[in-house]
Amino acid sequence: MLKKVLSCAIAGAIVVSSPVAVIKDFTVLKAEASTNFYDVPTNHVGYDEIGYLSSKGIVTGYKGQSGSYFAPQKTVTRAQAAKMILTAIGQKEATVTTQRFSDVSKSHWGAGWIERAVQLGIFSGKQDGTFGPEDTLNRAQMSKVIAQAFKFEGDVSLGEPFDDVWVNHDFREHVIALYWEGITTGTKPTHYSPWTNVTRSQMSMFLARAMDPKFRVKVSQGEPEEPTPTPTPIQTTTEAVILTNGLNVRSTPSTTGSVIGSLSKGERVAVHSVDNYWVKIQYGNQVGYVHKLYTKLRNTSGTPVAKRIIVIDPGHGGKDPGAVSSGSTEKAIVLAVSQSLEKKLKAAGAIVLMTRAGDTYPTLGDRVEFAKNNYADMFVSIHANAATASANGTETFYDTSSNLNGEESKLLAAEINKQIVSLLNMRDRGIKDNGFFVIKNNNMPSVLVELGFITNTSDREKMLTNKDLFAEAIYRGILEYYKK
Numbered sequence: 202m203l204k205k206v207l208s209c210a211i212a213g214a215i216v217v218s219s220p221v222a223v224i225k226d227f228t229v230l231k232a233e234a235s236t237n238f239y240d241v242p243t244n245h246v247g248y249d250e251i252g253y254l255s256s257k258g259i260v261t262g263y264k265g266q267s268g269s270y271f272a273p274q275k276t277v278t279r280a281q282a283a284k285m286i287l288t289a290i291g292q293k294e295a296t297v298t299t300q301r302f303s304d305v306s307k308s309h310w311g312a313g314w315i316e317r318a319v320q321l322g323i324f325s326g327k328q329d330g331t332f333g334p335e336d337t338l339n340r341a342q343m344s345k346v347i348a349q350a351f352k353f354e355g356d357v358s359l360g361e362p363f364d365d366v367w368v369n370h371d372f373r374e375h376v377i378a379l380y381w382e383g384i385t386t387g388t389k390p391t392h393y394s395p396w397t398n399v400t401r402s403q404m405s406m407f408l409a410r411a412m413d414p415k416f417r418v419k420v421s422q423g424e425p426e427e428p429t430p431t432p433t434p435i436q437t438t439t440e441a442v443i444l445t446n447g448l449n450v451r452s453t454p455s456t457t458g459s460v461i462g463s464l465s466k467g468e469r470v471a472v473h474s475v476d477n478y479w480v481k482i483q484y485g486n487q488v489g490y491v492h493k494l495y496t497k498l499r500n501t502s503g504t505p506v507a508k509r510i511i512v513i514d515p516g517h518g519g520k521d522p523g524a525v526s527s528g529s530t531e532k533a534i535v536l537a538v539s540q541s542l543e544k545k546l547k548a549a550g551a552i553v554l555m556t557r558a559g560d561t562y563p564t565l566g567d568r569v570e571f572a573k574n575n576y577a578d579m580f581v582s583i584h585a586n587a588a589t590a591s592a593n594g595t596e597t598f599y600d601t602s603s604n605l606n607g608e609e610s611k612l613l614a615a616e617i618n619k620q621i622v623s624l625l626n627m628r629d630r631g632i633k634d635n636g637f638f639v640i641k642n643n644n645m646p647s648v649l650v651e652l653g654f655i656t657n658t659s660d661r662e663k664m665l666t667n668k669d670l671f672a673e674a675i676y677r678g679i680l681e682y683y684k685k
């Protein structure tokens with residue numbers, strides 16, 4: 202079976218089965234598919250594939266108190282991936298005589314699998330002599346190792362199926378190969394999401410499809426691999442982390458209310474409700490009020506951004522195009538990224554307010570007043586940089602000179618900058634303390650993100666073709682800020 206699949210894959214041939222074979226395959230599939238994992242129900246998107254791999258001993262589950270489970274959403278480490286792939290192509294562990302990688306000792310459970318995977322050219326180590334056995338495998342790396350193991354060769358002339366896999370990525374040919382072989386349809390019709398960690402469910406689907414054509418997807422279908430979660434009402438429990446020492450707790454939501462106590466930096470109190478600038482908290486056995494700007498509101502359940510008031514400020518607009526290069530304008534790029542970010546935050550339950558929803562020009566003062574008048578929890582201004590053609594990369598600004606929440610702004614800037622650099626492979630220009638008008642004159646955590654340089658060919662290309670991914674990176678940065 203395996204040999205036949207491999208030879209088909211190499212030749213790129215289409216498998217034509219006789220009717221008898223089809224019936225037989227179908228019977229086998231049903232028998233193989235009976236998994237006993239309680240977290241992989243029959244309607245799970247990977248039910249058949251996980252059952253198939255499980256029956257062949259390529260994947261195993263975990264023992265829990267209520268039976269065995271598979272943990273389909275759990276990530277896969279590089280060592281685990283090496284073992285799964287080698288087992289799938291009928292390979293065995295190699296004997297390790299000398300330690301090859303500084304972080305894989307001979308007694309590591311995966312040493313033999315890693316050694317064999319390297320011998321076969323399926324996996325390789327890193328430049329610093331390590332392998333990273335416990336690192337999570339991302340979808341870019343998965344495409345490469347599966348294509349190498351099953352000898353799928355990408356023909357880039359067939360076309361580019363995804364808009365987040367760029368010409369200069371070394372895994373591009375592998376992603377294209379997997380797409381045209383029917384191994385992946387992407388995470389969305391036009392996204393492969395190369396930097397996303399691989400889940401056990403995804404890895405199982407990719408492997409089963411690579412091993413057996415009966416699992417493959419028709420290339421034109423564009424169906425999602427993972428089901429889109431159905432929106433459920435977002436319930437949250439919120440706490441207030443106190444950001445300053447000696448914060449007054451008042452009996453009424455007003456600076457004239459009598460002081461019933463005080464809180465210190467780092468203390469956490471349960472939140473009953475938030476009204477404009479006043480947070481109603483549980484203070485011992487009493488109820489009191491603290492000023493919102495001296496707290497960080499954190500959801501201890503539900504999504505990290507639910508109920509947070511987030512102002513997104515797409516830079517420039519209207520008569521002010523911002524930076525212009527090769528026919529592209531900063532105002533159009535940043536509006537598209539902002540609109541995508543707005544959708545993501547709203548889907549997670551945030552209250553999102555845009556300083557501009559179209560091609561209009563609010564003044565810098567208007568933008569600041571807008572955020573203050575809406576008692577925003579956070580202000581995120583989105584821009585693109587311009588300079589000489591060689592300047593490139595992402596940088597994010599915060600202000601500690603006069604913004605009351607300068608330190609919080611700095612933390613937010615760091616999370617957002619990190620996510621953009623990593624998700625889009627941008628040069629990291631770092632975070633900078635700089636009193637730009639909109640972040641300096643605001644009083645809530647405020648940042649100004651420069652996505653990349655519109656004057657640099659590579660940065661501009663990324664901004665024009667990956668607006669959704671830039672939005673995703675900012676979104677993740679905001680989530681990380683709230684999680685900490």
Ligand SMILES: [Zn+2]
Pocket residue numbers: 516517523524531584585
């Ligand atoms: Zn700008």
